[in-house]
Amino acid sequence: MSTNHDSFLFPPQASTFAKDVDSVYYFIHYLSIFFWVLIVGAIVFFVWRYKRGHKEGVGPSHSLPLELTWSIIPLVLVIAMFLWGFKTFMYVSRAPGDATDIHVTGAKWSWTFEYPNGLKEMNELHAVIDKPVRLVMTSTDVIHSFYVPTFRNKMDVVPGRYSTFWFQPTVLGPQQVFCAEYCGDGHSEMLAKIIVQTQEEYDAWMKETAKEDTTTPLPELGAKLFQSKACFTCHNTDTSAKVGPGFQGIFGHEVELDNGTKAMVDENYIRTKLLTPRATTVRGFPPVMPSFQGQLTDREIDGLIEYIKSLK
Known part of the structure; x- marks a missing residue:
């Protein structure tokens, strides 16, 4: 298990290829700073040195060693950036054969x-943790973009086609997911979490989640689902409208x-x-x-109904 490394310009590294992505960026970043200082420094020096003009004789028309130097060195550096960046790109783009496929719908x-x-x-x-996951992603409406800053990976999610995104987490705990493509009024609230666990914790969670909740009171179950199913991104629990109508007092009234x-x-x-929903x-x-078809049990639907009833 790897440790969580701090990065000067980026969030902490939390995937196997985060360090590689950062290394390419920092190489280009500091190389650019070096040449900026070199070129701007030379300009400032010549402005100061020859501020009263320069009356020496005519100099040489060209210098072959100098011309080769300022051609070959940048060429080598650009090729190095390309090869390093391409190698990292291929690593980020191709999931290992043993990755677990999870389908994602935006x-x-x-x-x-x-x-x-x-x-x-x-x-x-x-x-x-330390197990590769491959996300097979599509969208039901507009273009979204699945972005996890700590993983250093981002991929557009397009209606009518599949795109893939993979990661192998190296740090335990939640990792924030953003939508990085403006997709409408609720864009800033299109958030998710990737919860990285040990194998034992994951197995216990999977076993517990597979059980249907038969003990939580229906209104309380509905309140939990209102959050976990992200109903709050489109509906308020008071009378004010959001993307959809507010729920307070709506039950028993005509719309x-x-x-x-x-x-x-x-x-x-x-x-x-x-x-x-779109009927x-x-x-x-x-x-x-x-649509929540196939995502909610009958009891969970009853819970949401009772929760909306309770918003008087």
Whole structure:
């Protein structure tokens, strides 16, 4: 297990290739500083040295050694930057053969992760330290970009196609995920966490998560799901509107739909909105709510209904 290295200009390094990416950057960064100081220093020196003019005789028209020097040295440095950068790029781009594939779906404004066993999470991904993970990603609406600064990796997530992103975490604990492509009103709230655990912790979490919650009271379960399923990114728990309507006092009242009809917000309405949200849309709000079909059990749906009921 590697340690978490601090970096002068970047967040801590938390993946196997983070150090390689930083090394390429710092090489180019300090090389640029060196030549900036050299060139600007020469300009300042000549301005000062010949501020009253220079009346010496005509000098040589050219110098072959000097011309070769200022041609060959930059050429070698540029080739070195290319080869080093290309090698690092190939390392970052190609996942190991033993990587675990996890499917990722980006949607306004959340990330959904599906594990090989069918388990789904929203805005939270669990991974094992020092084990490679390959994300197979797509989007249901617009272009998003999956970005983990501590891993030094970023990849666009495009509707209608798959892109891949891999990492091998070297540090335990949560790592922040951002969307790095502006995708609408809730862009800044399209956040997720990658929770890096030991194998024992991961196995225990997977076993516990696979169990259906049959003990938590329904309103409390709904409140937890409201956070874990990122409902808060589009809905407030008071009467104020966000991307979608506020939930306070909405249960038991009619809402006007975009097709000109009205609907009563009851248990059936909420269930339908969770499973087929774009069948109808409340007038004045965009049809961007993702479907939770296959992501919620019947009891979890009941929990969300009871939670919304409790917001009086």
